[in-house]
Amino acid sequence: MARSGIIGGVVAALVIAGAVLGVVLVWRPAIAAIDPPSPQSFAPELVKRGRELAALGNCNDCHTVRGGKNFAGGLPVPTPFGTIFSTNITPDAETGIGRWSEGAFRRAMRLGVDRQGRHLYPTFPYDHFTNVTDEDDRALYAYLMTREPVVAAARPNQLRFPFNQRVVIAGWKLLFLHRETYHPDATKSAEWNRGAYLVEGLAHCGACHTPRNALGAERTKVAFSGGEADDWSAYAINTKSPAPVAWDADALDFYLRNGWHPDHGTARGPMAQVVKNLAAVPASDVHAIAVYMADVFGVPHAARDRAAVVAEARSGVGRAPDSEGAAIFAAACASCHDSGRPPPYGGINLALSSAPSAPDPRNLVNIVLAGVRPVEGERSPIMPGFAGTMNDQQIAVLVNYLRSRFTSQPPWGGFEKTIEEARRTQTAYLTTSAAPTSAPASATQRDKP
Amino acid sequence: MNAPVILDRRSVLAGSGALIVSFSLGRALAQEKAATPAPSLPASLKTSPYLDSWIRIDANGAITVFTGKAELGQGFKTAFQQIAAEQLDVPFASLKVITADTGLTANEGYTSGSHSMQDSGTAILHAAAQARALLLAEAAKRLDLPAETLRTDNGAVVAADGRRLGYGELVASDLLHTQAQPESPLKDPATFKVMGQSVPRVDIPAKVTGGAAYIQDMRLPGMVHARIVRPPSYGAQLVECDAAAVEKMPGVLKVIRDGNFLAVLATREFQAIKAMRALAGGSKWQENAKLPKQDELPTMLMALPSHDSTIFQRSDPSATGLRTIEASYTRPYQSHGSIGPSCAVAHFVDGKMTVWSHTQGVYPDRQAIAEMLRMPLGDVRVIHVEGSGCYGHNGADDAAGDAALIARGMPDTPVRVQWMREEEHAWEPFGPAMMTKLKASLDGNGKIADWHFEVWSNTHSMRPGGAGCLLAAQHMAQAIPVPPAKPLPLPEGGGDRNAIPIYTFPNAHVVHHFLPDMPVRISAMRALGAYHNVFSIESFMDELSTLAGADPVEFRLKHLDDPRGRDVIAKAAEGFGWLKGQTAPRDRGFGFAFARYKNLAAYCAIATEVEVNRETGRVRLVRAVAAVDSGQVVNPDGLVNQIEGSIVQSTSWTLYESVSFDDTRITSIDWQTYPILRFDAVPDSIDVHIINRPGLPFLGSGETGQGPAAASIANAIANATGKRLRDLPLSRKRIKDAIDA
Amino acid sequence: MTTLKVNGQEHQIEADADTPLLYVLRDELKLNAAKFGCGLGQCGSCTVIVDGKAVLSCVTPLLLVEGKQITTLEGLGTDEAPAPIQRAFMEEQAAQCGYCIAGMMMRAQALLQRNSKPTDAEIRAELAPHLCRCGTHMRILRAVKRAAHLMDTAELLPANQGSAR
Structure with a gap:
């Protein structure tokens, strides 16, 4: 009893301290609303670049309900703290981001704050998006602002107290939102650095592949050691990788572009959507990701080459x-x-x-x-x-x-x-959702034994 | 229950009246030698003029209708029964229909080209009407009354005083063994009781209760199971195989190797499958095929040697074009994609071969099999048993050839050959790739002043007749070469089917570039060249109407004189709620297209609404409204079913389908690699409006929807996105790329 | 020797344990309804009901279904006494060639047994594993709806309905 009392006191003190701190740290101003810009005001080249970046960021996957309107939000994301619903990021003036200036958009990406100044839950992975450059944010903004505006009010989140208090997010950010987690490494190639920028930023690979702590933040010290996504395990994609044959840059590149690899199989579960999006991304960016990730995968514990693995399985001794x-x-x-x-x-x-x-x-x-x-x-x-x-x-x-x-x-x-x-x-084979899943990008592969 | 018909002549003869004797003898002869052609007679009566080739009445009054056509799931068996019942004045249920069998029925060639109603239905119509007249005359003679005072009712001739003579009593030995007359006393359509009604199909009860309905369901006593090991690619040579090891496997009776034809026979079906896998695994082939580059098909087609002919020419120098556009359209190779892979049963007894097949042409298939086995034609009998829907020349004939070749090596044992899924997909003859180039000009009034149309295509029929069309004959040691391809003659045409515009243009020039070389195995697929030609013409009509700033429906009517064509266009537009100046909701589009199949069969206009997802490029057909005129309608629901099916199937062809291959092998070998439409993509609604034409000839309607559906969807996509797609299939990726461009 | 319970009857089957159920039904028990379409679990033609669930019999080896209740289309009703699902398909004339239909009917039956009032979207989603090449889809959807209605309104099911579970 005494013990819990002490704890209670500490918590109370922390709450008060937090509140004081909150005034300083929590409050974020609204950014003035704008009239939705005309789609014609964005350069087509910028929009095109934005489309590729949005595919890299897998934006559609969370912001579109199966069978629903593109980017209109409403997808329930279950978390240990309750269910959070993705928001409408179409340029609808009232229910979407139509009144957001580019600055407001950039702030959301970087700091996880919406135009009105409210803290956003980190299911929106701004702990990664904070690394996105101004230039890329501008292209993403141009792309999203030229989408079809859809009237779709955000569904209220279903969170337990205290997680339903957005002030909590400010505390979370203090602990876990680190700006500039990505720094170019001059000792590495430009391609490696490009890959690192994408992986640590927009592509937010760690969001699924890095384990999370009790407060739902990525345990960056054990980055890429395996996490989870939608009732699937997201495998470790570092030296702990369970892949029988070691991943290398070529295999990764092929897999990410095509959705399968002869030595590793076919992407399924949430990864299927990721590779489907990557099919619409410039090959150079996918290759950069592969180069960087091959480095992250590192040298496996034991050299495992395909022939040895297959031979061993075939012998089955x-x-x-x-x-x-x-x-x-x-x-x-x-x-x-x-x-x-x-x-x-x-x-x-x-x-x-x-x-x-x-x-x-x-x-x-x-x-x-x-x-x-x-x-x-x-x-x-x-x-x-x-x-x-x-x-x-x-x-x-x-x-x-x-x-x-x-x-x-x-x-x-x-x-x-x-x-x-x-x-x-897992709904049994095709039995409930009419939603299309994803196809490998290149499917007319030579099909010889 | 509709058990597969396994009748032989003897069982037909048993228990029936004297009439049959003359029937069987007379008819058998008539088939072998072909009766004196009678060109003045209607439809298939021309080549099979004897009434008892079509209608038989037994002494007990039982009536059998014979057709040389094969039921392929179109439901015509029911329609034929309706026609005969109506014209004979007997209850629908009292009749039985026997379909294609070289031992029993007339030779009506292939069941293809939407000809069944036109050829066989018309023959039955007239034969039944004439049979009824003969029965009336016979009754008049016996009752000593004028024929005009007699009427027919419920299988009997009835006199005014109430005396009745049943048809069975009236048939004398040769009553119906008589040549048809050019004119028939047809009933007044206004008095129809059965024709024109949506009579439920006779084959459906067995199909929905697990009755024996298909060739796959045949089980002859002592029957054994065969599986084929096909070469991995066209022309591959078998270098070695381990027959001895496979023959030791459980249940395996025999490994058959004849040149490059490799098969295995086993007592049980799954034993045959396991043996086939083992045999395939232990076989080495030398592959030689050089297939064209998948994504360079148009270039490849244009580079092939061609026989060029102008098939239509009209000029009126007074009409001059001011604004000209041109465009090219392409179609890939496409699969029939039957859900049930091909199957056949063959039984070789006492030097006679009987083959049960779901072929579309029992007589041509018999000819091919006899030639392959070097047997006299009279020793081979081919009996049609329904299979899975085929939509043209799929693997059916080949499977029949396989079964015959294997059965010859296993005398007295019925052999069942069942193709595997991969085999059907890789080896069926595909619908040919095609290319069209169009060019047209508008005059000052927005009317088309001149029209140029060129089409490049292989033939659209490599059906048997010659043994070289059968895979087994091509693969066996004494191989029979593939016969040279021939273009199908106009007016029906093959690659040039529907290439001649139905619209009236003052200047028009249509060229057919017939391509004799076939880099990929091809043959007839539903609608033949009409699918692509109508897709091209009706897409281009939309491009021209856009150029003219005209409404697509109005633009078509402006160029069309044919009143029945105008009627179906108006009907479809009305049913759809088509409005001049209409705007589709965002991300949706409206499309319209029209054609008269072969310019001589059924008329069909289709309006569609599609929804396009601009981010993914995915298209969904939301609804379709069709209007069809196929002359006198026999079974309205049957016709609606055909048009509905046509629209759904064409949607799948148009949005999704292409055969894929690498430099040597076909790589689309199952439903993973050759996806077709699933329930996800089924439209919200399809409405079919029939324009019935009582008393007018039957017009084939089984294929009339394929082309219009394709063009209507393409036009709706263009309407939704502002982008014109001209290369089939109009895939998600192509649409996305067009939107993003 | 494997004991198989099909349509309420027990059968002793002498076939290898890896034999797909499809071939046992068709060849040993001479049942026609389950069809060979692909043998790969891609088209749905071979669907039967096992313990109330729709199952692709072409990829279901015998050893997995021993002792389980297997129902085929033949077990639902007959031409003379059709089950609601069969009556519905007859009344809607929901077939062209009909080759795929038996499999579709079995999946629809399984759906209706656990959800007597499926929505149109639920029916479409349920039938997604099934291919039909004739394009009879619109009729099939209507027939499943009609079957739901018939089952709902049927006061007495035919006696042989019991085996459908």
């Missing part, structure tokens, strides 16, 4: 017991995953896939249950989901088998909950 799991794999999976047809239309040899090697089985369970949905009207991989076919016990048997057969990692312990959760979050 001591790791392919004659079990129920082996039977399920042979009957349900092997016809695609052992057909010799290469990705993206043939199933990847699972020895090459990160999913069985990952620290937790979430992605593997997700994909076994839900499969991969076709993209309407576009060449895209399809995998049937097995949610209707396999019960939880069969899924567990299969997943354990895949882990032992295709990796040298220790077994995952009790993941009944993961399966249960995945059944809830």
